[in-house]
Amino acid sequence: MSDCETCVVRNRAICSALMPDELSALGKLGRKQVVSRGQTLVWEGDESLVVANVIQGVLKLSVSTQDGREQIVGVVFPSDFIGRPFGKESPYGVTALTDAEVCIFTRTAFDGFAKEHPDLQHKLLQRTLDELDRARQWMMLLGRKTASERIATLLIEISDRLGAVGCSAIAPFLDKFELPMDRQQMGDLLGLTIETVSRQLTKLKEAEIIELPDRRSVVIKDRRRLENIATAA
Amino acid sequence: MSDCETCVVRNRAICSALMPDELSALGKLGRKQVVSRGQTLVWEGDESLVVANVIQGVLKLSVSTQDGREQIVGVVFPSDFIGRPFGKESPYGVTALTDAEVCIFTRTAFDGFAKEHPDLQHKLLQRTLDELDRARQWMMLLGRKTASERIATLLIEISDRLGAVGCSAIAPFLDKFELPMDRQQMGDLLGLTIETVSRQLTKLKEAEIIELPDRRSVVIKDRRRLENIATAA
């Protein structure tokens, strides 16, 4: 890879643990790859051959049953890390929700490098712990929240994470944004059907809590009320 | 602490990453603590002050809504690690499901030690990655599986994890075991009510797939069929 120093996620991805010379060593192991919407980077159950940093775009991690039910178990944004380092097959597939760009490594090369760089492993551990916390919050949503609580939670979460990607000093709250997924994918993430997702969005719109200018856009008009619904108060 | 060398989880807990002299250094930072059934070790939302290894017994990690709905987001067995190292408040509570014994550290002391011992951090990272995979599998259960699939999955999972704790050479499949939780807790783990749990267990009993000698015991009579139900075939 060429230019880690100028990488847009340089200061937020795990690479931020590295000194300039280490960074360029890691850079030599990876390469940038474009992934277009709908393209699958890793298949569920495949041996874990690659890991990557997300530079641009949004990807989903998903699990399916034999009979075709799907659950999205994670959504990754720019600067997030993808993949299962240190052996093991990947228990979920990775697919681009939007056109994306990732910085990709073979797993073995990355593992070797990580073993030599405790600071990188430390960053990776922190990230994994954060991801685990987020997964557990989502378990609460899937196990115990109602459909409207789920939808509200999703909208808040997407708004927050898209906000964190941009400059948070300029836009502390992102009240207008594009959904990085369609209705089916929202359902797969929330454990709901497409129809229920649609009905709940309509309900929020009719309550004037949000606006839906087009199928991919959302405007949060009353964040307070949306948060109240989300936290199941 | 006194006798890490003779600890029953010595070879399975993260301590297995350490050399004898390192082990005794870590041992000096921790102490054994007995936790009786129902006792809470960490409250949801509290600052993360302690971390621990489970020596004996089973504990739950759980999250609640303001209005009292509860979701169990993790169950830990002997040799598992508890807590949120490296800052942050604990987003879930930790409560003993059975009488238990843990090897407890103040978070700051543990963090300091971990920073100096990359091998320990590596073990912790692997464990966290495994835990994340397990959480994601559980998200599929909560989002997409039916009540009977959930119950079957739980029985298989408990049987496997209790089996892994004992000597797996002697007992590769644990077909008779004590549930480390009551019906309410099974519900909180599966995103179901106590009544649904009870009805599904009765159904499995009537189908002669399991036996329920008493309220805490389960005998798996037809593992194959139970697994088929669990994997949503």
Added chain:
DNA sequence: AGTCCGCATTGACCTAAGTCAAGCAAACAG
């Protein structure tokens, strides 16, 4: 032996969300 008491089970009924089946509207191709 009897009587609590805390779980667990069972039954009757209800409802949130799923299913099935039209419609509809923006995007797209000819």
Added chain:
DNA sequence: CTGTTTGCTTGACTTAGGTCAATGCGGACT
């Protein structure tokens, strides 16, 4: 600009699982 496709919404109906209310039962204490 017109027909087609694709994704979304809406309505009518069904159902899995929740709710509410008894009832049952085993273990602890008198």
